[in-house]
Amino acid sequence: xxxxxxxxxxxxxxxxLILGQRxxxxxxxxxxxxxxxxxxxxxxxxxxQVRSYYQYAAKIAGDGRTEDDIAMLRKxxxxxxxxxxxxxxxxxxxxxxxQYLFDVYHAMxxxxxxxxxxxxxSAIATKSIKEVSYHQRFSSDWIKRLGDGTNESKLKIQNAVxxxxxxxxxxxxQTEADKAMVTEHIGVDVTQLKKAYxxxxxxxxxxxxxxxxxxxxxxxxxxxxxxxxxxxxxxxDLQYMQxxxxxxxx
Amino acid sequence: MQSNLxxxxxxxxxxxxxxxDPEIPVLSIMDMGVVRSATISDKKEVKLxxxxxxxxxxxxxxxxxxxxxxxxxxxxxxxxxxxLAPAWTTDWxxxxxxxxxxxxxxxxxxxxxADKEVLLNGxxxxxxxxxxxxxxxxxxxxxxxxxxxxFQCNDCLEPFDYFKCLK
Numbered sequence: 001x002x003x004x005x006x007x008x009x010x011x012x013x014x015x016x017l018i019l020g021q022r023x024x025x026x027x028x029x030x031x032x033x034x035x036x037x038x039x040x041x042x043x044x045x046x047x048x049q050v051r052s053y054y055q056y057a058a059k060i061a062g063d064g065r066t067e068d069d070i071a072m073l074r075k076x077x078x079x080x081x082x083x084x085x086x087x088x089x090x091x092x093x094x095x096x097x098x099q100y101l102f103d104v105y106h107a108m109x110x111x112x113x114x115x116x117x118x119x120x121x122s123a124i125a126t127k128s129i130k131e132v133s134y135h136q137r138f139s140s141d142w143i144k145r146l147g148d149g150t151n152e153s154k155l156k157i158q159n160a161v162x163x164x165x166x167x168x169x170x171x172x173x174q175t176e177a178d179k180a181m182v183t184e185h186i187g188v189d190v191t192q193l194k195k196a197y198x199x200x201x202x203x204x205x206x207x208x209x210x211x212x213x214x215x216x217x218x219x220x221x222x223x224x225x226x227x228x229x230x231x232x233x234x235x236x237d238l239q240y241m242q243x244x245x246x247x248x249x250x
Numbered sequence: 251m252q253s254n255l256x257x258x259x260x261x262x263x264x265x266x267x268x269x270x271d272p273e274i275p276v277l278s279i280m281d282m283g284v285v286r287s288a289t290i291s292d293k294k295e296v297k298l299x300x301x302x303x304x305x306x307x308x309x310x311x312x313x314x315x316x317x318x319x320x321x322x323x324x325x326x327x328x329x330x331x332x333x334l335a336p337a338w339t340t341d342w343x344x345x346x347x348x349x350x351x352x353x354x355x356x357x358x359x360x361x362x363x364a365d366k367e368v369l370l371n372g373x374x375x376x377x378x379x380x381x382x383x384x385x386x387x388x389x390x391x392x393x394x395x396x397x398x399x400x401f402q403c404n405d406c407l408e409p410f411d412y413f414k415c416l417k
Contacts, residue, residue: 034390034392034400036390036392037390037392037393037400038328038391038392039390041393041396042392044304044306044308044396045304045305045396046306047306048302048304048306048307049306050306051305051306052305052334087346119335120334122335123333123334123335124334126335126336126337127302127305127334127335128305129338130337130416130417131304131396133303133412134391137370137391138392139367141370162384163389181366225277229321
């Protein structure tokens with residue numbers, strides 16, 4: 001099995017799975033009907049992308065495991081998503097800030113992944129980028145509305161941005177699988193995206209009349225399976241059915 | 251752009267045309283442009299390639315099953331492959347498909363620039379499917395399915411869906 005490629009795919013896909021699950025939690029709980037639908041639409045797009053990645057990963061594993069096994073039957077430490085996406089829906093401002101901080105990265109990452117020498121990854125990226133640019137429109141729009149809105153909305157979105165900022169640097173850390181895949185022209189060199197990312201985010205936050213947090217120390221660990229406590233709770237929800245009724249099918 | 255129709259065997263076309271999107275029953279999958287190729291290989295063996303509109307579109311599984319069922323009735327054995335490249339675009343919806351959408355009450359996608367103006371800058375360009383007025387407003391960028399946004403007509407107050415442009 002091509003271990004590096006397998007881990008590389010999981011590193012990409014797990015971000016979408018966990019963020020998709022977070023957005024999916026808002027089904028029936030969104031602050032308004034339209035927002036509820038928007039968040040769950042985003043969730044659906046992300047899950048769709050995840051299926052393409054996991055199907056490909058399962059093929060590479062070649063040992064009979066399926067996309068569902070990969071999604072549902074791993075332990076917490078085997079998930080390789082960044083810490084940012086597992087952060088909870090504390091309030092609507094957190095949901096939007098998390099989404100926005102990830103969307104900007106996601107769009108840049110997929111744009112670069114389109115040039116991958118791996119035709120499957122390139123095809124998934126080309127398909128997904130159309131959906132993700134739509135997510136980015138939605139989250140950018142709400143950052144501006146909340147930041148440039150009432151005192152209360154501004155306070156809340158600023159708090160959320162300040163709290164989540166510590167998880168942004170990890171997006172640009174390279175894992176061993178990353179490095180190997182970059183050498184083979186399959187993967188994206190995320191270190192190259194960092195400067196443009198912070199420029200873009202800074203520009204929008206400024207437009208939204210928000211302060212750009214200044215931090216010297218950032219949280220990390222998700223990419224190597226060391227997560228915040230939130231992931232365990234999320235997984236117990238996500239995996240409940242498969243753990244309680246093993247091998248059940250829909 | 252009709253490049254999606256290049257590899258459809260003319261014998262299969264009328265059969266496949268009877269399959270519709272389960273979420274938009276008036277829209278045939280052929281008019282939607284999701285069937286990329288359909289060829290008869292060994293007598294009754296049919297190979298098809300279909301592509302999703304959106305990655306998470308739950309209709310794709312149903313469409314796959316429906317294709318198998320209808321081809322089976324016609325005496326064929328269908329093998330379906332899901333392909334992602336080239337990625338589906340709303341350009342592949344045929345003129346007939348666009349008309350079917352409008353009649354059903356879903357505004358057909360505008361060109362990319364106009365679509366952006368409508369969804370981001372609140373321009374009034376989407377025609378109400380009920381009274382044809384262009385005095386309409388965006389209610390939500392996301393709608394009842396991944397491919398649609400919600401609109402309302404300011405004149406006749408009809409709420410309706412708009413099929414978002416995807417390129």
